[in-house]
Amino acid sequence: MGERREKFRRVKSMRCDELSLSAIEQRRSQQEAKMAGKVTKTEHKSSKQESSKGELKSLAEKIKKRALEKNQEASEKAPEGSEAEEEAEGVPNDSEQETEAAHFESFSELNLVPELIEACENLKYSKPTPIQAEAIPPALEGKDIIGLAQTGSGKTAAFAIPILNQLWHDQQPYYACVLAPTRELAQQIKETFDSLGGAMGVRTTCIVGGMNMIDQARDLMRKPHIIIATPGRLMDHLENTKGFSMRKLKFLVMDEADRLLDMEFGPVLDRILKIIPTQGRTTYLFSATMTSKIDKLQRASLTNPVKCAVSTKYQTVDTLIQTLMVVPGGLKNTFLIYLLNEFLGKTAIVFTRTKANAERIATLCNLLEFSATALHGDLNQNQRTGALDLFKAGRRSILVATDVAARGLDIPSVDIVINYDIPVDSKSYIHRVGRTARAGRSGKSISLVSQYDLELILRIEDVLGRKLPKENVDKGVILSLRDTVDKANGEVVMELNRRNKEKVARGKGRRSRMHSRENMDKEEQ
Numbered sequence: 107m108g109e110r111r112e113k114f115r116r117v118k119s120m121r122c123d124e125l126s127l128s129a130i131e132q133r134r135s136q137q138e139a140k141m142a143g144k145v146t147k148t149e150h151k152s153s154k155q156e157s158s159k160g161e162l163k164s165l166a167e168k169i170k171k172r173a174l175e176k177n178q179e180a181s182e183k184a185p186e187g188s189e190a191e192e193e194a195e196g197v198p199n200d201s202e203q204e205t206e207a208a209h210f211e212s213f214s215e216l217n218l219v220p221e222l223i224e225a226c227e228n229l230k231y232s233k234p235t236p237i238q239a240e241a242i243p244p245a246l247e248g249k250d251i252i253g254l255a256q257t258g259s260g261k262t263a264a265f266a267i268p269i270l271n272q273l274w275h276d277q278q279p280y281y282a283c284v285l286a287p288t289r290e291l292a293q294q295i296k297e298t299f300d301s302l303g304g305a306m307g308v309r310t311t312c313i314v315g316g317m318n319m320i321d322q323a324r325d326l327m328r329k330p331h332i333i334i335a336t337p338g339r340l341m342d343h344l345e346n347t348k349g350f351s352m353r354k355l356k357f358l359v360m361d362e363a364d365r366l367l368d369m370e371f372g373p374v375l376d377r378i379l380k381i382i383p384t385q386g387r388t389t390y391l392f393s394a395t396m397t398s399k400i401d402k403l404q405r406a407s408l409t410n411p412v413k414c415a416v417s418t419k420y421q422t423v424d425t426l427i428q429t430l431m432v433v434p435g436g437l438k439n440t441f442l443i444y445l446l447n448e449f450l451g452k453t454a455i456v457f458t459r460t461k462a463n464a465e466r467i468a469t470l471c472n473l474l475e476f477s478a479t480a481l482h483g484d485l486n487q488n489q490r491t492g493a494l495d496l497f498k499a500g501r502r503s504i505l506v507a508t509d510v511a512a513r514g515l516d517i518p519s520v521d522i523v524i525n526y527d528i529p530v531d532s533k534s535y536i537h538r539v540g541r542t543a544r545a546g547r548s549g550k551s552i553s554l555v556s557q558y559d560l561e562l563i564l565r566i567e568d569v570l571g572r573k574l575p576k577e578n579v580d581k582g583v584i585l586s587l588r589d590t591v592d593k594a595n596g597e598v599v600m601e602l603n604r605r606n607k608e609k610v611a612r613g614k615g616r617r618s619r620m621h622s623r624e625n626m627d628k629e630e631q
C-alpha cells in the first residue's frame with residue numbers, strides 16, 4: 107500500500123526534465139542494478155505478498171461476488187439468443203459425433219503407457235481436465251477430434267497425450283505435425299511435448315518464421331518425431347528442404363484451428379494439406395472459439411470427427427472477473443497509468459490494436475517507472491523472444507502486446523489483462539482475456555472503452571450474453587495524473603518519431619547501397 111502511494115506520488119510529481127528518454131535508460135540501468143539483488147528483494151516481496159494474501163483474497167472474493175451478482179442481474183436482463191457475431195453458427199455437421207460427459211479421477215484410468223502417466227505426475231497433473239477427459243478416450247481409439255474448451259483448460263495436453271501414447275507403439279520420424287498461428291505458441295507447444303514425452307525419448311522440433319532456415323533444415327534432417335510449426339515456414343521447408351517430406355505423417359493437429367482456417371492462413375494451409383496424406387492420417391482441431399462453419403471445417407478434411415465440446419463458443423472461465431472502464435476522450439493513457447498504479451505489484455498484459463501503440467505504451471510505462479516490455483510483429487524474433495522471456499521471468503511486470511500474444515500463451519503469473527484498445531472481433535476478446543485465470547486460477551480483465559468503441563463492446567457483451575460491469579474510478583486521481591501522463595506521452599511520441607526517421611534513413615542508405623551494388627553486378631555481367 108505504502109509502495110503504491112509512493113509510486114503515485116512520484117508519477118504525479120514528475121518534473122518535465124525527468125520525462126526524457128535518456129532518463130529512462132538511466133532508470134532502466136538502476137532497475138537492472140536493483141535486479142542484481144533480486145533474491146533478497148524477491149524474498150522480501152513474497153513475504154510481503156504472503157502477509158497481504160489474506161487481505162487480498164477476501165478483497166478478491168468481495169469483488170468477485172459483487173461482479174457475479176452484477177453479471178447475474180445483467181444476464182437476466184440480456185436479450186435471449188443474441189448471436190451477433192460475424193460468424194453465425196453453421197448447420198451442425200451430421201457426421202460429427204457428440205461425446206458423453208466423461209469423468210476420470212486420474213490419468214492411470216485412461217489406459218496410457220506408464221511413461222506418460224509418470225510425466226503427468228511430474229507435471230503435477232493430478233487428474234485429466236474436462237477437455238482431456240472428453241478427448242483422450244476417443245483419440246486413443248483413433249478418431250478425428252474437434253475439441254472446444256475454454257482458454258487455459260489444458261487443450262495442449264489433450265492432443266499431445268494421445269499422440270505420444272500412439273508414438274510409443276509405433277516410433278517413426280515425422281510422425282505428427284502440430285500447426286499453430288504464432289511462433290511463440292509453437293515454441294510453447296514444443297515445450298509441452300518435451301515435458302510430456304521426455305522420458306519416452308521423443309524428438310521434437312519447432313519450425314517457425316524469423317529463424318535460420320539452414321539450422322531448421324539441419325534439425326529436420328535429424329528426423330524428429332514431432333514437428334511443431336507455423337504454416338508459412340513449414341511450407342517453405344516442404345518446398346525447399348531436400349529429403350524432408352511428410353508423406354508418412356500419422357497425425358495433423360491444428361491448434362487455434364479457427365484462426366488457422368481463416369482467410370489469412372487459408373491458402374498456405376490448403377497447399378500443406380495437398381502435400382500430406384489424407385489416408386491413414388488422424389486430424390485434431392482444437393480451439394477455445396471453434397468455428398462451426400462447414401466449409402471451413404471441410405478444408406481440414408476430417409473423417410467422421412468426434413466433437414468434444416466442454417464449453418460453448420464464447421465461454422470464458424468462471425474464475426475470470428471481467429469489467430470495463432468508460433474513458434472520456436483524450437484520457438486513455440491517463441486511465442491506463444491509473445490502473446497500472448492501482449495494480450502495482452501485479453503482473454499485467456496490456457493489449458493494443460497496433461504495433462505502434464504497443465511500442466508507444468511500453469515506452470510510456472517505462473518512462474513513468476512501470477517496468478514494461480513490448481511484443482509485436484515489428485520486432486525481430488530475438489527481440490520477441492527476449493521480451494517474452496523478460497516478462498515470464500518476472501523481470502518486467504507489464505507486457506504490452508498486439509494480438510500476436512492473444513492466443514495460446516500460457517503464463518501462469520498473469521493477474522490482469524487490460525484491453526487498451528478494444529479488439530475488433532469478439533473472438534480476439536475471448537482469447538486476450540484468457541491470458542489470465544488459467545488452469546483454475548483467478549484473474550481479472552479490464553477493457554478501456556472510449557466513445558468510438560461502444561459498438562465493439564456491445565458486440566462483445568452480446569456474444570458473452572451479459573453486460574460487463576463498470577469499474578469505479580477516482581476522478582480526483584485521474585485529474586491529478588493527467589498532466590504528467592500527457593507530458594510523458596508527448597516526449598515518447600517525439601522520441602519514437604525521431605527513432606523512426608533514423609531507421610527510415612538507415613534503410614534508405616542500405617537500399618541505395620544495395621541498389622548501386624546490384625547495378626555494379628549488372629554492369630560486371
Ligand SMILES: Nc1ncnc2c1ncn2[C@@H]1O[C@H](COP(=O)(O)OP(=O)(O)OP(=O)(O)O)[C@@H](O)[C@H]1O
Pocket residue numbers: 230231232233234235238255256257258259260261262263393394513514515516518540544545
Ligand atoms: N490435467 C491437468 N492438471 C493440471 N494442470 C493442467 C492439466 N493439463 C494442463 N494443465 C496446465 O494448464 C495450463 C493451461 O493449459 P493449456 O495451455 O494447454 O491451455 P489451453 O486450453 O490450450 O488454453 P488456450 O485456449 O489459451 O490456448 C498449463 O499451464 C498446463 O500445464
